[in-house]
Amino acid sequence: MQNWYPGDENGVGGIYNFVTKRGACRGARSKISWTQVETGSAITWKYPSCVLRGDDSVGEFYSVALTNHRQQADTGTKMIHLGARTKSKIISKGISAGRGQNSYRGLVKVEKNADGARNFTQCDSLLIGDRCGVHTFPYIEVKHPGAIVEHEATTSKISDDQLFYCLSRGISAEDAVSMIVNGFCKQVFKELPMEFAVEAKKLLEVSLEGAVG
Amino acid sequence: MLEITNLHARVAGKAILKGLNLSVKAGEVHAIMGPNGAGKSTLGNVLAGREGYEVTDGTVTYMGEDLLALPAEERAAKGVFLAFQYPVEIPGVNNTYFLKAALNAQRKYRGEPELDSMQFLKLTREKLKVLSISDELMHRAVNEGFSGGEKKRNEIFQMAMLEPRLGILDETDSGLDIDALKTVAEGVNRLRSPERGFIVITHYQRLLDYIVPDFVHVLADGRIVESGDQSLALELEEHGYSWIKERKLGAAA
Numbered sequence: 001m002q003n004w005y006p007g008d009e010n011g012v013g014g015i016y017n018f019v020t021k022r023g024a025c026r027g028a029r030s031k032i033s034w035t036q037v038e039t040g041s042a043i044t045w046k047y048p049s050c051v052l053r054g055d056d057s058v059g060e061f062y063s064v065a066l067t068n069h070r071q072q073a074d075t076g077t078k079m080i081h082l083g084a085r086t087k088s089k090i091i092s093k094g095i096s097a098g099r100g101q102n103s104y105r106g107l108v109k110v111e112k113n114a115d116g117a118r119n120f121t122q123c124d125s126l127l128i129g130d131r132c133g134v135h136t137f138p139y140i141e142v143k144h145p146g147a148i149v150e151h152e153a154t155t156s157k158i159s160d161d162q163l164f165y166c167l168s169r170g171i172s173a174e175d176a177v178s179m180i181v182n183g184f185c186k187q188v189f190k191e192l193p194m195e196f197a198v199e200a201k202k203l204l205e206v207s208l209e210g211a212v213g
Numbered sequence: 214m215l216e217i218t219n220l221h222a223r224v225a226g227k228a229i230l231k232g233l234n235l236s237v238k239a240g241e242v243h244a245i246m247g248p249n250g251a252g253k254s255t256l257g258n259v260l261a262g263r264e265g266y267e268v269t270d271g272t273v274t275y276m277g278e279d280l281l282a283l284p285a286e287e288r289a290a291k292g293v294f295l296a297f298q299y300p301v302e303i304p305g306v307n308n309t310y311f312l313k314a315a316l317n318a319q320r321k322y323r324g325e326p327e328l329d330s331m332q333f334l335k336l337t338r339e340k341l342k343v344l345s346i347s348d349e350l351m352h353r354a355v356n357e358g359f360s361g362g363e364k365k366r367n368e369i370f371q372m373a374m375l376e377p378r379l380g381i382l383d384e385t386d387s388g389l390d391i392d393a394l395k396t397v398a399e400g401v402n403r404l405r406s407p408e409r410g411f412i413v414i415t416h417y418q419r420l421l422d423y424i425v426p427d428f429v430h431v432l433a434d435g436r437i438v439e440s441g442d443q444s445l446a447l448e449l450e451e452h453g454y455s456w457i458k459e460r461k462l463g464a465a466a
Contacts, residue, residue, distance in 0.1 A: 159301070160264065160265075161301045162301050162303055164261075164263050164264065164285065165297065165300065165301045165303070166303075166311075166315075167262070167284075167285035167286045167289070168261050168262070168263075168285055168286075168288075168289055168294075168295050168297075169289055169311075169312075169315035169318075169319075169371065169375070170286050170289035170290045170315050170316075170318045170319035170322065170375070171286060171314055171315050171318050172286055172318065173286075175314065175318065179303075179306055179310075179311070179314065180303055180306065182305070182306070183303055183304055183305025183306035183354065184304065184305055185305070186305040187305070
């Protein structure tokens, strides 16, 4: 979980967070799972990766990245399939509010000896307001004819209908947005230990302050 | 409890309501019928406080207060409930969680203590039992993947939980088969009480066989053109809306 100072409303004074994280699954049936919640920094570049060398090894990447005001996040993962029957799963949720820009950038690479390699990628993006942006850049390099690589992407916007539905039940606009965003992130949050999930939820609420109204 | 006087409203610059008058007392059920485009749903949305519905003239007094001056969430807390014609889906947000947040937000606004999870669960069980709705709906995300009937039942269930003073049902019967219609109507009938008023907006007389209204109004061209009791609904069913138009024209000539 990462929540560096994002700077003021114009991003002035914010931290730049450039990270390289790599993990190698060397042994057979080994597994690495990355889970990240990115809410801070003026600019984030972060790509925690897995090198799947051992046969039957597994790599996972679960991510929630939120940008508000003038924050920029460019984050994703690299899954390098070297061993046989290696599997990887990528679930990425990007949320953008204010004038934020949010990109998923990920590489799925299947080398020529990776018999039966398998990847599933899902990238969902949520827009709040009409001045922000979300982008998805999936890079796929496959050198084995038997590899199965899937990529799914969706982009949605918190609709006026959803917001009014919540308001008409007595829920304030701010609470409604954080509720909808949390619902959107559920798939990732359920991977977190309970204490962390509670923190993550609170962190999103704070980061979204002033995103509507 | 509700007094609508000379209400004019516009949507996207187009005048929809043109001088609507309606008075609802506690304990009464008013049915609003009318052809497509008469302004039925607009009335529901204006009362609930939806953005984009611009009131250009007239007043709405609710429990002695200017309703139109209040934002939507405060109207809800003061007991106005709109059962939607097309309830929206909120993916990933648990139905129980949503309802608890709504109920506690309203209680907080009214200065009442919030319910904890145990109290809330107990209340949920009671209400589910009364409405004979399965608790399976409670474990799913708000309206996500619900059938038309399930969505409408969920609206009625929310109404039972939130216990509003004024319930507005916007074409709750549309798209329902006869069994679902009966469940929904039964739910509403159980909620009828001397302290609670209802506005039932509907296209068809069918619903009124099950929810027997005290008054029936015909809304046409943004105004209430005819009021009566249930026999009016039956006559409408028989003759259609053009019959009202002809009668009005005849009276004018």
